[in-house]
Amino acid sequence: MLFDRDGTLVVDVPYNGDPARVRPMPTAADAVRAVRAHGVAVGVVSNQSGVARGLLTRRQVEAVQHRVDELLGDFDVWAVCPHGPQDGCRCRKPAPGLVLAACRRLAVDPARTAVIGDIGADLAAARAAGARGILVPTPATRPAETAAAEESARDLLAAVRLALGGRPPSGAAL
Template sequence: MPPPEVVLFDRDGTLVVDVPYNGDPALVQPVRGAREALDRLRARGVRIGMVTNQSGIARGMITRDQADAVNARVLELLGPFDDVQVCPHGPGDGCACRKPAPGMVLAAADRLGVAPARVAVVGDIGADVGAARAAGARGVLVPTPVTLAAEVDAADEVADDIGAAVALLLGGDDPGASAQARPSLDRR
Protein backbone atom coordinates (compact mmCIF):
# COMPACT_ATOMS: atom_id res chain seq x y z
CA MET A 1 0.00 0.00 0.00
CA PRO A 2 1.50 3.39 -0.94
CA PRO A 3 2.10 5.91 1.83
CA PRO A 4 -0.71 8.40 2.43
CA GLU A 5 -0.45 11.97 1.17
CA VAL A 6 -1.76 13.33 4.48
CA VAL A 7 -1.58 11.94 8.02
CA LEU A 8 -3.98 13.39 10.59
CA PHE A 9 -3.16 12.87 14.25
CA ASP A 10 -5.41 12.93 17.28
CA ARG A 11 -4.03 15.37 19.85
CA ASP A 12 -4.54 14.06 23.38
CA GLY A 13 -2.94 10.69 24.06
CA THR A 14 -1.48 10.50 20.56
CA LEU A 15 0.67 13.59 19.98
CA VAL A 16 0.77 14.84 23.56
CA VAL A 17 0.32 13.33 26.99
CA ASP A 18 -3.40 13.40 27.77
CA VAL A 19 -4.35 16.01 30.37
CA PRO A 20 -8.17 15.85 30.51
CA TYR A 21 -9.82 19.12 29.44
CA ASN A 22 -6.47 20.86 29.27
CA GLY A 23 -6.71 24.62 28.99
CA ASP A 24 -3.13 25.34 30.08
CA PRO A 25 -0.40 25.41 27.39
CA ALA A 26 2.24 24.92 30.09
CA LEU A 27 0.93 21.37 30.62
CA VAL A 28 1.52 20.31 27.01
CA GLN A 29 4.09 17.52 26.84
CA PRO A 30 4.72 15.62 23.59
CA VAL A 31 4.58 11.84 23.76
CA ARG A 32 7.92 10.10 23.39
CA GLY A 33 8.99 9.94 19.76
CA ALA A 34 6.33 12.33 18.44
CA ARG A 35 8.70 14.93 17.01
CA GLU A 36 10.88 12.31 15.32
CA ALA A 37 7.86 10.55 13.83
CA LEU A 38 6.42 13.79 12.46
CA ASP A 39 9.80 14.79 11.06
CA ARG A 40 10.05 11.44 9.22
CA LEU A 41 6.72 12.18 7.54
CA ARG A 42 7.79 15.72 6.65
CA ALA A 43 11.06 14.41 5.19
CA ARG A 44 9.01 12.19 2.88
CA GLY A 45 6.76 15.08 1.79
CA VAL A 46 3.73 13.78 3.67
CA ARG A 47 1.51 16.59 4.93
CA ILE A 48 0.44 16.54 8.57
CA GLY A 49 -2.69 17.64 10.38
CA MET A 50 -4.31 17.42 13.78
CA VAL A 51 -7.95 16.50 14.45
CA THR A 52 -9.12 16.91 18.01
CA ASN A 53 -12.38 16.58 19.91
CA GLN A 54 -12.53 19.27 22.58
CA SER A 55 -15.81 18.64 24.40
CA GLY A 56 -14.48 20.63 27.36
CA ILE A 57 -15.55 23.72 25.41
CA ALA A 58 -19.18 22.54 25.18
CA ARG A 59 -19.09 21.42 28.81
CA GLY A 60 -17.90 24.86 29.97
CA MET A 61 -14.69 23.40 31.42
CA ILE A 62 -12.39 25.33 29.06
CA THR A 63 -12.90 28.19 26.64
CA ARG A 64 -12.23 28.09 22.91
CA ASP A 65 -9.37 30.53 23.51
CA GLN A 66 -7.81 28.12 26.01
CA ALA A 67 -8.17 25.20 23.59
CA ASP A 68 -6.60 27.32 20.84
CA ALA A 69 -3.71 28.27 23.17
CA VAL A 70 -3.07 24.58 23.91
CA ASN A 71 -3.18 23.82 20.18
CA ALA A 72 -0.74 26.67 19.53
CA ARG A 73 1.65 25.14 22.06
CA VAL A 74 1.36 21.76 20.33
CA LEU A 75 2.24 23.42 17.03
CA GLU A 76 5.13 25.27 18.67
CA LEU A 77 6.56 22.00 20.01
CA LEU A 78 5.70 19.65 17.13
CA GLY A 79 4.79 21.81 14.14
CA PRO A 80 4.41 22.92 11.54
CA PHE A 81 1.04 21.36 10.74
CA ASP A 82 -0.72 21.74 7.41
CA ASP A 83 -4.17 21.77 8.98
CA VAL A 84 -5.79 21.75 12.41
CA GLN A 85 -9.42 20.76 12.94
CA VAL A 86 -11.17 21.21 16.29
CA CYS A 87 -14.60 19.92 17.29
CA PRO A 88 -15.89 22.09 20.16
CA HIS A 89 -19.09 20.06 20.60
CA GLY A 90 -20.17 17.66 23.30
CA PRO A 91 -21.05 14.00 22.82
CA GLY A 92 -24.80 14.67 22.69
CA ASP A 93 -24.68 17.63 20.31
CA GLY A 94 -25.18 15.53 17.17
CA CYS A 95 -22.57 17.38 15.10
CA ALA A 96 -20.91 15.92 12.02
CA CYS A 97 -17.40 16.81 13.17
CA ARG A 98 -17.02 15.01 16.51
CA LYS A 99 -15.06 11.78 16.08
CA PRO A 100 -16.11 9.06 15.28
CA ALA A 101 -18.10 11.13 12.77
CA PRO A 102 -16.04 11.82 9.63
CA GLY A 103 -16.46 15.62 9.55
CA MET A 104 -12.98 16.72 10.64
CA VAL A 105 -11.25 14.12 8.46
CA LEU A 106 -13.31 15.14 5.44
CA ALA A 107 -12.78 18.86 6.14
CA ALA A 108 -9.00 18.38 6.41
CA ALA A 109 -8.91 16.32 3.21
CA ASP A 110 -10.94 18.98 1.40
CA ARG A 111 -8.83 21.84 2.73
CA LEU A 112 -5.63 20.05 1.68
CA GLY A 113 -7.06 19.05 -1.71
CA VAL A 114 -6.65 15.31 -1.30
CA ALA A 115 -9.11 12.43 -1.59
CA PRO A 116 -10.00 10.85 1.77
CA ALA A 117 -8.62 7.54 0.49
CA ARG A 118 -5.14 9.16 0.45
CA VAL A 119 -5.46 10.21 4.12
CA ALA A 120 -4.52 8.29 7.25
CA VAL A 121 -5.64 9.01 10.82
CA VAL A 122 -3.55 8.00 13.83
CA GLY A 123 -5.19 7.96 17.23
CA ASP A 124 -5.41 6.23 20.60
CA ILE A 125 -9.10 5.34 20.81
CA GLY A 126 -11.78 3.76 18.68
CA ALA A 127 -13.36 7.12 17.83
CA ASP A 128 -10.19 8.12 15.98
CA VAL A 129 -10.07 5.07 13.74
CA GLY A 130 -13.87 5.17 13.48
CA ALA A 131 -13.66 8.67 12.01
CA ALA A 132 -11.07 7.44 9.52
CA ARG A 133 -13.23 4.50 8.51
CA ALA A 134 -16.35 6.68 8.18
CA ALA A 135 -14.45 9.11 5.94
CA GLY A 136 -12.94 6.39 3.75
CA ALA A 137 -9.46 7.03 5.14
CA ARG A 138 -6.93 4.64 6.65
CA GLY A 139 -6.88 4.40 10.45
CA VAL A 140 -4.06 3.29 12.73
CA LEU A 141 -4.69 2.75 16.43
CA VAL A 142 -1.88 3.40 18.92
CA PRO A 143 -3.24 1.92 22.16
CA THR A 144 -2.66 3.64 25.48
CA PRO A 145 -3.91 2.69 28.96
CA VAL A 146 -7.29 4.31 28.13
CA THR A 147 -7.79 2.27 24.94
CA LEU A 148 -10.38 -0.46 25.38
CA ALA A 149 -9.58 -4.03 24.35
CA ALA A 150 -12.63 -4.01 22.08
CA GLU A 151 -11.22 -0.93 20.30
CA VAL A 152 -7.95 -2.76 19.66
CA ASP A 153 -9.83 -5.82 18.39
CA ALA A 154 -11.94 -3.68 16.03
CA ALA A 155 -9.00 -1.70 14.59
CA ASP A 156 -7.80 -2.55 11.11
CA GLU A 157 -4.22 -1.58 11.95
CA VAL A 158 -2.48 -1.30 15.31
CA ALA A 159 0.96 0.08 16.18
CA ASP A 160 2.88 0.02 19.46
CA ASP A 161 3.67 3.75 19.47
CA ILE A 162 3.61 6.84 17.26
CA GLY A 163 6.93 5.92 15.63
CA ALA A 164 5.65 2.46 14.78
CA ALA A 165 2.46 3.98 13.36
CA VAL A 166 4.49 6.18 11.02
CA ALA A 167 6.68 3.22 10.03
CA LEU A 168 3.53 1.22 9.26
CA LEU A 169 2.14 4.05 7.12
CA LEU A 170 5.40 4.58 5.25
CA GLY A 171 5.87 0.87 4.69
CA GLY A 172 9.25 -0.70 4.04
CA ASP A 173 10.57 2.52 2.51
CA ASP A 174 11.13 4.23 5.86
CA PRO A 175 14.79 4.54 6.83
CA GLY A 176 13.80 5.78 10.31
CA ALA A 177 11.45 2.87 10.98
CA SER A 178 11.10 1.85 14.58
CA ALA A 179 11.82 -1.69 15.68
CA GLN A 180 8.31 -1.76 17.16
CA ALA A 181 6.59 -1.50 13.77
CA ARG A 182 4.25 -4.41 13.07
CA PRO A 183 2.64 -5.39 9.82
CA SER A 184 -0.96 -4.47 9.30
CA LEU A 185 -3.57 -6.48 11.11
CA ASP A 186 -5.80 -5.88 8.11
CA ARG A 187 -9.21 -7.11 9.27
CA ARG A 188 -11.33 -5.67 6.49
Protein backbone atom coordinates in the same frame (compact mmCIF):
# COMPACT_ATOMS: atom_id res chain seq x y z
CA MET B 1 -1.37 12.28 7.51
CA LEU B 2 -3.76 13.16 10.31
CA PHE B 3 -3.16 12.68 14.01
CA ASP B 4 -5.42 12.72 17.02
CA ARG B 5 -4.13 15.20 19.62
CA ASP B 6 -4.68 13.94 23.18
CA GLY B 7 -3.16 10.56 23.93
CA THR B 8 -1.60 10.37 20.48
CA LEU B 9 0.58 13.45 19.86
CA VAL B 10 0.58 14.74 23.43
CA VAL B 11 -0.05 13.25 26.85
CA ASP B 12 -3.77 13.30 27.58
CA VAL B 13 -4.55 15.88 30.24
CA PRO B 14 -8.37 15.92 30.43
CA TYR B 15 -9.83 19.26 29.31
CA ASN B 16 -6.40 20.85 29.14
CA GLY B 17 -6.47 24.58 28.52
CA ASP B 18 -2.98 25.24 29.88
CA PRO B 19 -0.14 25.21 27.33
CA ALA B 20 2.37 24.65 30.14
CA ARG B 21 0.85 21.20 30.72
CA VAL B 22 1.45 20.03 27.13
CA ARG B 23 3.95 17.17 26.90
CA PRO B 24 4.66 15.27 23.68
CA MET B 25 4.05 11.53 23.69
CA PRO B 26 7.17 9.37 23.38
CA THR B 27 8.38 9.28 19.75
CA ALA B 28 5.94 12.07 18.70
CA ALA B 29 8.65 14.48 17.54
CA ASP B 30 10.44 11.77 15.55
CA ALA B 31 7.16 10.54 14.06
CA VAL B 32 6.03 13.96 12.85
CA ARG B 33 9.52 14.70 11.55
CA ALA B 34 9.48 11.43 9.57
CA VAL B 35 6.16 12.31 7.94
CA ARG B 36 7.42 15.75 6.95
CA ALA B 37 10.64 14.22 5.57
CA HIS B 38 8.43 12.33 3.12
CA GLY B 39 6.85 15.58 1.96
CA VAL B 40 3.50 14.57 3.43
CA ALA B 41 1.19 17.21 4.87
CA VAL B 42 0.38 16.80 8.56
CA GLY B 43 -2.77 17.72 10.40
CA VAL B 44 -4.56 17.24 13.68
CA VAL B 45 -8.17 16.13 14.19
CA SER B 46 -9.33 16.60 17.77
CA ASN B 47 -12.56 16.46 19.77
CA GLN B 48 -12.56 19.22 22.37
CA SER B 49 -15.89 18.82 24.16
CA GLY B 50 -14.58 20.87 27.08
CA VAL B 51 -15.67 23.94 25.09
CA ALA B 52 -19.31 22.75 24.95
CA ARG B 53 -19.14 21.72 28.60
CA GLY B 54 -17.93 25.19 29.65
CA LEU B 55 -14.62 23.80 30.94
CA LEU B 56 -12.49 25.41 28.21
CA THR B 57 -12.66 28.44 25.98
CA ARG B 58 -11.81 28.35 22.29
CA ARG B 59 -8.92 30.65 23.14
CA GLN B 60 -7.53 28.07 25.57
CA VAL B 61 -7.87 25.32 22.96
CA GLU B 62 -5.99 27.51 20.48
CA ALA B 63 -3.27 28.26 23.06
CA VAL B 64 -2.72 24.52 23.52
CA GLN B 65 -2.64 24.08 19.73
CA HIS B 66 0.04 26.77 19.48
CA ARG B 67 2.09 24.99 22.14
CA VAL B 68 1.82 21.70 20.24
CA ASP B 69 3.01 23.55 17.12
CA GLU B 70 5.95 24.98 19.10
CA LEU B 71 6.96 21.55 20.36
CA LEU B 72 6.38 19.50 17.20
CA GLY B 73 6.48 22.07 14.39
CA ASP B 74 3.57 23.81 12.72
CA PHE B 75 0.82 21.51 11.51
CA ASP B 76 -0.66 22.20 8.09
CA VAL B 77 -4.21 21.97 9.42
CA TRP B 78 -6.03 21.80 12.73
CA ALA B 79 -9.61 20.48 12.64
CA VAL B 80 -11.25 20.75 16.05
CA CYS B 81 -14.76 19.83 17.16
CA PRO B 82 -15.91 22.01 20.09
CA HIS B 83 -19.22 20.15 20.47
CA GLY B 84 -20.32 17.79 23.19
CA PRO B 85 -21.32 14.15 22.70
CA GLN B 86 -25.02 15.03 22.87
CA ASP B 87 -24.87 17.86 20.30
CA GLY B 88 -25.42 15.59 17.29
CA CYS B 89 -22.84 17.36 15.12
CA ARG B 90 -21.23 15.78 12.07
CA CYS B 91 -17.70 16.70 13.04
CA ARG B 92 -17.20 14.97 16.39
CA LYS B 93 -15.32 11.70 16.10
CA PRO B 94 -16.45 8.95 15.46
CA ALA B 95 -18.32 10.94 12.77
CA PRO B 96 -16.19 11.65 9.69
CA GLY B 97 -16.53 15.45 9.68
CA LEU B 98 -13.14 16.38 11.14
CA VAL B 99 -11.29 13.99 8.84
CA LEU B 100 -13.20 15.18 5.78
CA ALA B 101 -12.69 18.85 6.67
CA ALA B 102 -8.96 18.36 7.19
CA CYS B 103 -8.65 16.48 3.89
CA ARG B 104 -10.53 19.25 2.06
CA ARG B 105 -8.26 21.91 3.53
CA LEU B 106 -5.20 19.87 2.56
CA ALA B 107 -6.64 19.09 -0.90
CA VAL B 108 -6.04 15.38 -0.23
CA ASP B 109 -8.35 12.48 -1.04
CA PRO B 110 -9.39 10.77 2.21
CA ALA B 111 -8.66 7.42 0.54
CA ARG B 112 -4.99 8.51 0.43
CA THR B 113 -4.97 9.63 4.06
CA ALA B 114 -3.95 7.84 7.25
CA VAL B 115 -5.46 8.82 10.58
CA ILE B 116 -3.49 7.80 13.65
CA GLY B 117 -5.18 7.76 17.05
CA ASP B 118 -5.40 6.08 20.41
CA ILE B 119 -9.08 5.12 20.67
CA GLY B 120 -11.77 3.47 18.61
CA ALA B 121 -13.50 6.78 17.79
CA ASP B 122 -10.38 7.88 15.89
CA LEU B 123 -10.43 4.74 13.76
CA ALA B 124 -14.20 4.90 13.26
CA ALA B 125 -13.89 8.49 12.00
CA ALA B 126 -11.16 7.41 9.59
CA ARG B 127 -13.24 4.50 8.33
CA ALA B 128 -16.38 6.65 7.94
CA ALA B 129 -14.38 9.17 5.91
CA GLY B 130 -12.84 6.48 3.70
CA ALA B 131 -9.38 6.93 5.23
CA ARG B 132 -6.98 4.42 6.74
CA GLY B 133 -6.97 4.20 10.53
CA ILE B 134 -4.03 3.08 12.66
CA LEU B 135 -4.37 2.59 16.41
CA VAL B 136 -1.62 3.37 18.89
CA PRO B 137 -2.98 1.86 22.12
CA THR B 138 -2.44 3.59 25.44
CA PRO B 139 -3.69 2.65 28.91
CA ALA B 140 -6.89 4.57 28.01
CA THR B 141 -7.56 2.33 25.00
CA ARG B 142 -10.20 -0.26 25.76
CA PRO B 143 -9.29 -3.90 24.98
CA ALA B 144 -12.27 -4.13 22.59
CA GLU B 145 -10.91 -1.16 20.63
CA THR B 146 -7.52 -2.81 20.34
CA ALA B 147 -9.09 -6.09 19.25
CA ALA B 148 -11.24 -4.34 16.62
CA ALA B 149 -8.39 -2.34 15.08
CA GLU B 150 -7.40 -3.52 11.60
CA GLU B 151 -3.98 -1.93 12.06
CA SER B 152 -2.11 -0.98 15.20
CA ALA B 153 1.40 -0.07 16.27
CA ARG B 154 3.26 -0.01 19.57
CA ASP B 155 4.02 3.72 19.41
CA LEU B 156 3.55 6.74 17.20
CA LEU B 157 6.79 6.33 15.27
CA ALA B 158 5.95 2.70 14.49
CA ALA B 159 2.49 3.82 13.32
CA VAL B 160 4.02 6.40 10.98
CA ARG B 161 6.41 3.80 9.59
CA LEU B 162 3.46 1.48 9.02
CA ALA B 163 1.51 4.24 7.26
CA LEU B 164 4.48 5.18 5.08
CA GLY B 165 5.07 1.53 4.23
CA GLY B 166 8.83 1.91 4.30
CA ARG B 167 8.71 3.96 1.10
CA PRO B 168 11.36 6.58 0.43
CA PRO B 169 10.29 10.24 0.49
CA SER B 170 8.08 10.93 -2.53
CA GLY B 171 5.78 13.84 -1.70
CA ALA B 172 2.71 11.60 -1.92
CA ALA B 173 -0.11 12.37 0.46
CA LEU B 174 -0.83 9.72 3.09
